[in-house]
Amino acid sequence: MRRHQGVDPLRWGAEIGLGLYRSAVLTALTCVMALVAVPVGVGGSALAYSWSDGLSAPFAVSMLATLGETLMVILWVTVSLWVVHPLTSRALATAARRCAASWLGLDYEVTYRQVPPVTRMATGFWWDGHEYHKSEREARRKAKMQARFHDPQLHWDGLWALVATVTVLPVAALPLLAVGYGCYMALTPELTGYGIAVIVAGLAGAPFAWRVLLPIGRRFLGPVPSTRLGRRVEELEAIRADLTHTQAVELERIERGLHDGAQARLVAMGMSMGAAERLVDTNPDAAKAILAEARATSATALAELRSLVRGINPPVLAERGLVDALRALALDSSVSIDVYSQVPSRPERPLESAVYFSVAELLANVAKHSRAERVKVELTYAARTLTATVSDDGIGGAAASTGSGLSGIERRMAAFGGRLEIDSPAGGPTHITVAVPCELS
Amino acid sequence: MRIVVAEDLFLLRDGLVRLVEAYGHTVVAAVDSGPAALTALVDLRPDAAIVDVRLPPTFSDEGLQAALTARRAVPGLPVLILSQHVEQLYARELLADGHGGIGYQLKDRVLDADQFMDAVHRIAEGGTALDPTVVAKLLGRPNRADPLATLTERERSVLALMAEGLSNTAIANQLFLSEGSISKYTTTIFSKLGLANDDDTNRRVRAVLAYLGADEQEEQ
Numbered sequence: 001m002r003r004h005q006g007v008d009p010l011r012w013g014a015e016i017g018l019g020l021y022r023s024a025v026l027t028a029l030t031c032v033m034a035l036v037a038v039p040v041g042v043g044g045s046a047l048a049y050s051w052s053d054g055l056s057a058p059f060a061v062s063m064l065a066t067l068g069e070t071l072m073v074i075l076w077v078t079v080s081l082w083v084v085h086p087l088t089s090r091a092l093a094t095a096a097r098r099c100a101a102s103w104l105g106l107d108y109e110v111t112y113r114q115v116p117p118v119t120r121m122a123t124g125f126w127w128d129g130h131e132y133h134k135s136e137r138e139a140r141r142k143a144k145m146q147a148r149f150h151d152p153q154l155h156w157d158g159l160w161a162l163v164a165t166v167t168v169l170p171v172a173a174l175p176l177l178a179v180g181y182g183c184y185m186a187l188t189p190e191l192t193g194y195g196i197a198v199i200v201a202g203l204a205g206a207p208f209a210w211r212v213l214l215p216i217g218r219r220f221l222g223p224v225p226s227t228r229l230g231r232r233v234e235e236l237e238a239i240r241a242d243l244t245h246t247q248a249v250e251l252e253r254i255e256r257g258l259h260d261g262a263q264a265r266l267v268a269m270g271m272s273m274g275a276a277e278r279l280v281d282t283n284p285d286a287a288k289a290i291l292a293e294a295r296a297t298s299a300t301a302l303a304e305l306r307s308l309v310r311g312i313n314p315p316v317l318a319e320r321g322l323v324d325a326l327r328a329l330a331l332d333s334s335v336s337i338d339v340y341s342q343v344p345s346r347p348e349r350p351l352e353s354a355v356y357f358s359v360a361e362l363l364a365n366v367a368k369h370s371r372a373e374r375v376k377v378e379l380t381y382a383a384r385t386l387t388a389t390v391s392d393d394g395i396g397g398a399a400a401s402t403g404s405g406l407s408g409i410e411r412r413m414a415a416f417g418g419r420l421e422i423d424s425p426a427g428g429p430t431h432i433t434v435a436v437p438c439e440l441s
Numbered sequence: 442m443r444i445v446v447a448e449d450l451f452l453l454r455d456g457l458v459r460l461v462e463a464y465g466h467t468v469v470a471a472v473d474s475g476p477a478a479l480t481a482l483v484d485l486r487p488d489a490a491i492v493d494v495r496l497p498p499t500f501s502d503e504g505l506q507a508a509l510t511a512r513r514a515v516p517g518l519p520v521l522i523l524s525q526h527v528e529q530l531y532a533r534e535l536l537a538d539g540h541g542g543i544g545y546q547l548k549d550r551v552l553d554a555d556q557f558m559d560a561v562h563r564i565a566e567g568g569t570a571l572d573p574t575v576v577a578k579l580l581g582r583p584n585r586a587d588p589l590a591t592l593t594e595r596e597r598s599v600l601a602l603m604a605e606g607l608s609n610t611a612i613a614n615q616l617f618l619s620e621g622s623i624s625k626y627t628t629t630i631f632s633k634l635g636l637a638n639d640d641d642t643n644r645r646v647r648a649v650l651a652y653l654g655a656d657e658q659e660e661q
Contacts, residue, residue, distance in 0.1 A: 295552055298552065299549050299552060302548075302549050303549070306525060306526055309525070309526075310526065315495075315524075315525065315526045315528070316528055316530065316531075318500075318501070319494070319495060319501040319502040319505075320501065320502060324530060327530055328528045328529065328530040331528075331529040331530055331533075331578075332529065332578055
C-alpha cells in the first residue's frame with residue numbers, strides 16, 4: 001500500500017477499483033481446479049453414498065462401506081484433476097506469471113520443454129529422442145506428446161494451480177463475494193444495514209486481498225527447482241569455459257613475451273660472447289666492445305622480464321598484499337589517487353589477484369576516459385563481502401556494454417561469485433564497485 | 442669497510458661478496474634469510490649493508506622489514522636495498538625516518554661494478570642512492586606537492602640528481618655545468634624548500650624527502 005498524507009478519496013477509489021479488478025483476475029485464474037473438483041466431489045459423493053443407503057449391517061461393516069465410498073470419491077476427484085491439469089496448468093500459470101510480473105515485479109523466466117526433432121535410424125525406425133517408432137508421423141506425435149505432457153515445468157505449474165486453488169482463490173475471492181453477497185443482503189429489506197456493512201468490509205479489503213499472490217507466487221511460480229540447479233550448472237560451465245580461455249590467452253601472451261624478448265636476447269648474448277671469445281686474443285678492443293654490448297643486452301632482457309612479471313603477478317602484491325599493491329599503483333599513476341582500506345587481513349591469493357587486476361583496470365579506465373582529477377579507492381570488508389569502490393570526479397557515462405574492459409572485469413569477478421556495480425550518470429561522478437564474497441579473519 | 446650481505450640466491454650472494462672484497466672491503470657476514478639479516482645488522486653494526494628485499498622464510502618483503510627494524514634500533518645504519526623491481530612505496534618507507542644512509546637500487550645495477558660500489562660508498566657516508574627508475578617515476582608525476590612547484594626546470598633536474606644521491610661534482614658533470622653554479626642551485630633549492638642551514642648531507646636528504654612528499658608523514 002502506498003502511504004500518503006491525509007485521506008484522498010479519489011486515490012482510495014482507484015485503489016479499491018484496482019483491487020477488485022485484480023481480485024477478479026486472480027479468482028478467474030485460480031478457480032478452474034475448484035470448478036472441476038467441487039462438482040465432481042459433490043456429485044460423486046451424492047452418488048457414492050447412495051450405494052449404502054438401504055444397508056442395514058453391523059456398525060463396523062457400514063463404517064467400512066463409508067470408507068470405501070469416500071476413497072472412491074477421492075479417486076474421482078483426483079482423476080478429474082489429473083485430466084484438467086495438463087490441459088490448463090501451463091496457460092493458467094503463464095497468465096499468473098504475467099500478472100505477478102506487472103503487478104509485483106516478480107520476474108520469472110521459465111522454459112518449457114521443446115519438441116525434439118525426430119530422426120530416421122539406419123534400421124528404418126524413427127527415433128523421437130525417447131523411443132523408436134514405425135512411422136515418422138507416429139514419432140512426431142509421440143515427441144510432441146512427450147514434450148507437452150512430460151515436462152517437469154508443466155507439473156510444477158500444476159502444483160501452483162493446486163496450491164493457488166486453496167490459498168490464492170479463497171483470499172482473492174473474498175472481497176468479490178463480500179460485495180456480491182452484501183448487495184444481495186442490502187436489497188433484502190430487513191437486512192439492509194448488514195448488507196451495507198458487508199459491502200464496506202469487502203471494499204476495504206479489496207486493495208489488500210490480491211497481494212496474497214506475492215508469497216505464494218514467489219514460492220511456486222518460478223522455474224522448477226531442479227532446472228534452477230540445471231541453469232546454475234550452465235552458468236558455471238560458461239564461467240569455466242571463459243576462465244580456461246582467458247588462461248590460455250594469458251599463457252600465450254607470456255610465452256610470446258618470453259620467446260620474443262628475454263629468450264631472443266639470451267641467444268644474442270650467447271652469440272656475442274662466442275664472438276668475443278674468438279676475438280679476445282687477436283683483437284681485444286673489439287672483444288671488449290662486443291662484451292659491453294652483451295651487457296647492455298642483458299640489462300634490456302632483465303627490464304623486459306621485469307615488466308612481464310609485473311603483468312603476471314605484481315611484486316608488491318606478492319610481498320605486501322592487496323592494499324599496499326594498490327597504494328603502489330596509485331603512486332605510479334598520473335592521476336591523483338587516494339587509497340583507503342578497512343580490510344582486516346589478506347584474502348586468498350587468487351581472489352586478491354583478481355580484485356587487484358580489476359581495480360587496476362578500473363584505474364586505467366579512469367586515466368584513459370574519465371578526465372577525472374581526483375580518484376578515490378575504498379576497500380571495505382563487511383557481511384563476508386570484500387568491496388572495492390573506485391570513485392572519480394570525471395565525466396561519467398561508463399557502461400559495461402561500451403567497453404569490453406568493464407565486462408571483462410564482470411567476467412573475472414563472476415568466477416569468484418562476485419559482481420560489478422556501475423553508477424556513472426553522464427556528467428559524472430562515477431562510482432564503480434567490485435564486490436566479492438570471501439572469508440577474512 | 443665492514444659490510445653485511447643478505448641475499449638468498451647463492452650465486453648472487455657469492456658474486457656480491459666477491460665484488461665487495463675485490464674493492465678491498467671486508468664482508469663480516471653473508472646471510473640468506475630475513476631473521477639472520479636482522480641479527481647481523483643489529484649485532485655487527487656494519488659500515489654498510491647490502492640487503493635483498495625478498496628473503497626467506499616468507500619470500501615477501503622480509504629484507505625490507507629487517508632493514509627498517511634495524512634502522513629503528515640503530516638510527517642511520519647504512520643499508521643498500523636491492524630488488525628486482527623498484528617501488529615508490531618502498532622508497533618512501535625507507536626514507537621516512539629522515540636519517541639518510543639509505544640506498545634503493547635495482548639488482549641490474551650490480552652489473553656496473555664501479556657505479557654500484559660508488560652507491561655503497563655514498564650510503565656509508567650517510568648519503569642516499571636511489572635508483573634512477575624511482576626518480577624517473579617521481580618526475581613523471583604531475584601536480585606534485587606545492588613547495589616544489591616554485592622550483593624552476595633546472596632546479597628540478599638538479600634536485601632529481603640529488604635524489605639519486607649524486608654529489609655536486611657528479612651533478613655538475615652530468616648537466617655540463619660548473620660546480621659553482623650547482624652549489625648556487627642547491628642553495629636556492631634549500632631556501633625554497635625552507636630547509637635550515639645545518640649539516641649539508643642531512644639537508645640533501647631532507648630535500649629529497651620533500652621531493653618524495655614523505656616529509657609530511659613525520660614530525661620535523
